Amino acid sequence: MSAQAPLEPETRERILRTAFQLFHEQGFHATGIATIVREAGINPGSLYHFFDSKDQLLLQVLEFAIGYLEPAVMAPVERRTSDPFERIFALLAQYREGMVASGCRMGCPIGNLALEVSDSNPEARDLIHRNFQNWASRVAGWLTEAGQRLPKQLDRAQLARFVLTVMEGGLMQARAANDLRPFDEAVAVLRQHLELLRRRTARRRSRAVRRPAGKRRR
Amino acid sequence: MSAQAPLEPETRERILRTAFQLFHEQGFHATGIATIVREAGINPGSLYHFFDSKDQLLLQVLEFAIGYLEPAVMAPVERRTSDPFERIFALLAQYREGMVASGCRMGCPIGNLALEVSDSNPEARDLIHRNFQNWASRVAGWLTEAGQRLPKQLDRAQLARFVLTVMEGGLMQARAANDLRPFDEAVAVLRQHLELLRRRTARRRSRAVRRPAGKRRR
DNA sequence: ACAGAAGTTGAGTGATCACTCAAACTTTTT
DNA sequence: AAAAAGTTTGAGTGATCACTCAACTTCTGT
Numbered sequence A, B: 001m002s003a004q005a006p007l008e009p010e011t012r013e014r015i016l017r018t019a020f021q022l023f024h025e026q027g028f029h030a031t032g033i034a035t036i037v038r039e040a041g042i043n044p045g046s047l048y049h050f051f052d053s054k055d056q057l058l059l060q061v062l063e064f065a066i067g068y069l070e071p072a073v074m075a076p077v078e079r080r081t082s083d084p085f086e087r088i089f090a091l092l093a094q095y096r097e098g099m100v101a102s103g104c105r106m107g108c109p110i111g112n113l114a115l116e117v118s119d120s121n122p123e124a125r126d127l128i129h130r131n132f133q134n135w136a137s138r139v140a141g142w143l144t145e146a147g148q149r150l151p152k153q154l155d156r157a158q159l160a161r162f163v164l165t166v167m168e169g170g171l172m173q174a175r176a177a178n179d180l181r182p183f184d185e186a187v188a189v190l191r192q193h194l195e196l197l198r199r200r201t202a203r204r205r206s207r208a209v210r211r212p213a214g215k216r217r218r
Numbered sequence C: 001a002c003a004g005a006a007g008t009t010g011a012g013t014g015a016t017c018a019c020t021c022a023a024a025c026t027t028t029t030t
Numbered sequence D: 001a002a003a004a005a006g007t008t009t010g011a012g013t014g015a016t017c018a019c020t021c022a023a024c025t026t027c028t029g030t
Helices: A010-026 A033-040 A044-050 A054-080 A084-101 A109-117 A122-145 A156-177 A181-210 B010-026 B033-040 B044-050 B054-080 B084-101 B109-117 B122-145 B156-177 B181-210
Strands: none
Touching: A010 A033, A010 A044, A010 A054, A010 A109, A033 A044, A054 A084, A054 A109, A054 A122, A084 A122, A084 A156, A084 A181, A109 A122, A109 A156, A109 B109, A109 B156, A122 A156, A122 B156, A156 A181, A156 B109, A156 B122, A156 B156, A156 B181, A181 B156, A181 B181, B010 B033, B010 B044, B010 B054, B010 B109, B033 B044, B054 B084, B054 B109, B054 B122, B084 B122, B084 B156, B084 B181, B109 B122, B109 B156, B122 B156, B156 B181
C-alpha cells in the first residue's frame, strides 16, 4: 500500500524535461507548444492543465534547472576529483563533452536563455540569475577550499563568476566557429591565470618565510 | 548631374538598419516581419523586393554588421586613445556604455544571434564567425603593437579571442543580473591578467639584462 | 517623349502560433 | 459504491506568422 513509490509522477516532470531539452536545442521562441506536446507524448490540454502559459512553463523549467544543477552537473564533477582546481576544470570539461556530443551545438542551456529572454521577461531573468549564482557559488566554494594556494585577500566569489564568464564566452565562440578550439583556448588562458595567481602566492609566502618577522599587518 | 549624391539609397539600407536594431533588441525569432516593416515605414512587398526571405535578410544584416564594425565601433575607440592596452579597455567601455544606455539590456548584437541562430543556420553561423574574427583581429593588432610589453612568445590572436570571450561572458551575466557589476568584475580580472603578463615580461627582461650573455637560443 | 526597369503598394494567402474547453477517463476520498 | 477531485483527450479558437502578387508609381536611358 504505502510502499508504492511514485511510479507515475510522470506527466508534469516529463513536460519539464522535454521543454528543458527543446529550449536548449532550439531556443525558447523557436520551440512551439505543439513540438513539446508531441515529444512528450501528450496532448495540449494536458500541458495547460499543469502550466498556465508558455511563459509560466519557461519559469518552471528554469526552476527545474536549479534543481538539476546539483545532481546532474556538480555531483559527477565532485565525484571525479577532490582537488579544488581540478574540479573547476573537470566542470568545464563536462560542458565541453556536451558540445562534443552535440557537434558543437547547444552550449549552456541557461546561457542561451539568458540572451534570448532575460530582456523581455523579468521573472525569467531572476531565475536565470539564480541559476548563475548557484553555479558560481559552488565554484566559489571550491576556490575557498583551495585556501592558501591562492592569495589570501583574493575575492573567491568574484573569481568564480569569472570562471562562468570564461565558460559562457568560450562556448559562444565555439558554437560560432563550429570548433572547440576557442573554448579550449579560453580554458587554457583561465588555467594560466590561476597558475599566475598561485605562483604569486607561492613567491610571497616564501618571501614571508625568509623574513618571518613583521611589517605584514597594515 | 553627376554631383548628385545618393540622396535616396534609402529603403534597402533602412530595412537593414531597422532589422539589425530589432534583432538586437528582441532577438531574431521574436521579431516579426510586420514589426520591421512598420518601424522602417515601408510595406511588406518592399521588403521582399530586396530580400528573398527572413533568413536571407538575417544573412544580409550580418554582412551589414561586418561593415558596421569599423566605422561605428573600432574607429571611435582608436580615436580616443593610441595606447594598445587602453584601446582594449576603451572598447570594452564602449560596450558597457551601450548597456548603461539600454538599462542592462541588449548586450552584443552578434553574440545574441550567435546563441539564437548559429545551430540552425550554417550560413548565419559563418557570418557570425567572421564578425567575431574581424573583432578579434583588430584586438590582436593592438596586442601586436604592444610589442615587448607582453611576453615575446605570447599568442596575440589567442589573447584577443580571450578578450572577446570575457566581454561576451561578462555581458551575458550583466544582463542576467540586471547589474553591470559582473561585467565590471570580469573586465577587472582581465586587466589583472594582462598586468600579470606584463609584470612577468618585465621581470624576465630585467633578468636578461643582468645576464646579457647567452643560453637564450634553444 | 516614351518604353522598360526599378521600386512601392497593401490587401490577401495558407500555415502555424499559443491556447481553450466540454466531455471522458482515472484516481482518491468518504 | 457513490461522490469528488484529478487528469487526459483532441478538435477547435482567433491571432499572428512569413510571404505573395497584380496593380500602380517613380526612376532611367535613349
